[in-house]
Amino acid sequence: xxxxxxxxxxxxxxxxxxxxxxxxxxxxxxxxxxxxxxxxxxxxxxxxxxxxxxxxxxxxxxxxxxxxxxxxxxxxxxxxxxxxxxxxxxxxxxxxxxxxxxxxxxxxxxxx
Numbered sequence: 001x002x003x004x005x006x007x008x009x010x011x012x013x014x015x016x017x018x019x020x021x022x023x024x025x026x027x028x029x030x031x032x033x034x035x036x037x038x039x040x041x042x043x044x045x046x047x048x049x050x051x052x053x054x055x056x057x058x059x060x061x062x063x064x065x066x067x068x069x070x071x072x073x074x075x076x077x078x079x080x081x082x083x084x085x086x087x088x089x090x091x092x093x094x095x096x097x098x099x100x101x102x103x104x105x106x107x108x109x110x111x112x
Contacts, residue, residue, distance in 0.1 A: 002072060003100060003103065004072050004074070004075055004076065004077050004098070004100045005070070005072045005077060007026050007077075007098070007100050007103075007104070007105055008070065008072070008077035008079060008098050008100075008105075010022070010026050011023055011026035011027070011098075011105065012065060012067060012079070012081075014026065015053075015065055016064050016065060018057040018061055018063075019057075020050055020053060020054045020057055023049075023053060024046055024049055024050045024053075026104065026105055027046050027049055027104055027105045027106075028046070028101065028102070028104035028105060028106045029045065029046045030044065030045060030046075030106070031044065031045065031046055031049055031104075031105060031106060031107070031108065032044045032106070032107050032108070033049070033107075033108045033109075033110070034107070034108065034109045034110070035109075035110060035111075036095070036097065036109040036110060036111040037111060042110070059087065060085065060086055060087050062085035063083060063084070063085040063086055064083070064084055064085045065081045065082070065083045066081060066082045066083075066084070067079060067080075067081055068080040068081060068082055075099055075100045075101065076097065076098065076099055076100075077097070077098045077100070078095065078096075078097050078098075079095070079096045079097075079098070080093070080094075080095050081093070081094050081095075081096060092112060093112070094110060094111065094112045095110070095111040095112075096108060096109070096110055097109040097110075097111075
């Protein structure tokens with residue numbers, strides 16, 4: 001398993017466990033998260049990630065992301081996911097693109 005695949009899987013496992021410490025540990029201190037379609041920076045920094053996902057884990061503890069497919073190429077992992085267990089009761093499909101630099105996820109692009 002490559003470092004890129006290991007990190008993509010580790011953050012997914014931590015997400016599904018609702019473990020904010022393990023989740024945040026997969027990301028660089030200066031991580032940047034973007035909306036893929038608009039190119040808009042959604043948020044930046046591990047502390048912003050901890051705050052945003054910490055609230056999510058608390059408010060939607062039954063949420064689960066199922067990996068439908070993954071393509072890994074060098075520093076990039078492209079994950080297709082189905083997210084269930086949301087308080088809205090709906091299912092969300094998303095594509096997440098993770099760029100790994102120096103042993104951490106440095107950039108993320110989401111398409112929903």
